[in-house]
Amino acid sequence: MFRPAERTKNYNYAIRNIVAAAKAVEAEGRSVTYLNIGDPVLYGLQPPASLMEAMARAVREGHNGYAPSVGTVAAREAIVRDAEARGVYLSPDDVVVSSGASEAADMLLSALLEPGDDVLTPCPTYPLYTAITAKLGARENYYRLDPAQGWTPDPDDIRAKITPRTRAIVIINPNNPCGSVYDARLLMELLTIAEEHQLVVIADEVYCRLTYGPPPPPMAQLAAGMDVPVVTLESLSKSHLVPGWRVGWMTYTNTQRFGDVIAATRKIAEARICSPLPTQQVLPTALADQQHLPGLIEAMKLRATITVELLNAIPGVNCVAPQAAFYVMGQVEDLKGQTDEAFVLALLRATGVLFVHGSGFGLNPHDGYFRIVFLPPPDTLREVYAKLANFIRQR
Ligand SMILES: Cc1ncc(COP(=O)(O)O)c(C=O)c1O
Structure with a gap:
């Protein structure tokens, strides 16, 4: 065997x-x-009809080759415009287009973690994060979401869990598996903890377009001016009803001390060549037309x-x-x-x-x-x- x-x-x-x-x-x-x-x-x-039509057009018009590893300029510019409308100011160089948010998380954590490092991870979690840390010989370091507080985290619990090997905190907001939404005050507390302890904030905002009430502020917007790198993960999978197209992205904010990790992530992105080109072609249409x-x-x-x-x-x-x-x-x-x-x-x-x-x-x-x-x-x-x-x- x-x-x-x-x-x-x-x-x-x-x-x-x-x-x-x-x-x-x-x-x-x-x-x-x-x-x-x-x-x-x-x-x-x-998915919206306009999106399916844009996808068919992309294939028909010959967008079937490899794309740049970080994504096409048009796709990254569309992501920059979308972020700007939500108060997050980026350059296309701060964006990597990926095969779903899943691949972005994998590339980022692979670039960041050594065996034995740990990542503050919500419990209950979306199991992508525990799977990636297991693969890298790192470990999840669970912080608790409290059902009595609407499945939100307790900053004191997070503080108590930090170890010398803690490198990052994953914040899934809006949350899967619980459906909770954290408010700006709580998010600011989490950012402050990350800044104090020099942690990378991994803001999984895959569900940011699917809140029943007003959306919470993006983590990257709240972190403006702070000394804490925020990597935001998003995708079209759920909001645009195209999980099989595998189109997602990550954006970097507060990159002043994060350049080496970005360069390492880029090397990983290059080795896996690119995410699918037709879906990248569709991104500008998807982010401009969200009437559905x-x-x-x-x-x-x-x-x-x-x-x-x-x-x-x-x-x-x-x-x-x-x-x-x-x-x-x-x-x-x-x-x-x-x-x-x-x-x-x-x-x-x-x-x-x-x-x-x-x-x-x-x-x-x-x-x-x-x-x-x-x-x-x-x-x-x-x-x-x-x-x-x-x-x-x-x-
Ligand atoms: C919280 C969360 N993050 C990331 C993902 C991955 O999504 P995708 O790779 O399809 O963009 C999912 C999918 O269910 C999710 O629920």
Whole structure:
């Protein structure tokens, strides 16, 4: 037998790993409602027509070659204009276009971390970050999001967790998996901690266009004038309903002491050649025409309202109302001695409904959390919550 590398042992991504169990249920001839992955296209949502047309045109007009490693000038200028409209002032040199925000996170952390370093990571987390740190021989250093405070972080907890090897803090706002949105005061406190301890701020703002109320200020805007590098990650995957196009980017702010890391990230970007050119061609159209967003947000808000009402109506189940995106972290208060994963798998086998267990996002397996992606149409969601209620009643 060939032996896989040690570092893959801790390399997990529960959102997709759990699909094997769902496939086994389907192999028995039963249908599964997949509420595990945040892919709007799976649930019938389609990108704006203007965007699909721009993509087809890009391919037809011959934009099928390699692109510059950091992205085309036109794509980076479009990102600069979009940031400027939100009070963040950049130059195209501060932008790297990537294959989704995922690749940007991978390139940045690969350029930054030595084995043994740690990264302050929210718990629950989006598991991309723990997977990357595991791959690099670094480690996640969890700070807690508190459900009693609407799943927001506690600055004192973060301060207490900092070690001599802490290099960066990941801040996911708006948040996946919890749907929370942090306000400007809290964000300023987090920036101050990062400045004091010389940490790189990794601001994952993939959901910044999908808040039900006013969006929070971008981290890069709040950090203006501070001595703290902020790397912002964004993508079109969710806001423009094109996760399969793999188009994202990172931007650098407050780069005065960050030039060497930027140069190292650029070397990594060059080795992987480039992100897909047709999607880069489409970026200016996508960022200039966002008329679909109010309708999309209304649809998500409706699903969030149904979800919160029906989950909290089930005896022994609770959730905090999300304020953005399409995720909620539910909790079953009595696991009856099971782990959260065993609960989610039993629910799947009994009802054909697939959630992801909270421990897949770093939570304690005995705390009873599970994440739901509430993207399907309202009627499907009502059926799902009726099945969940039934399952819990009959346990
Ligand atoms: C918080 C967060 N960050 C990053 C990503 C990665 O998105 P992409 O690589 O499609 O841009 C996701 C996808 O679900 C996410 O939820």
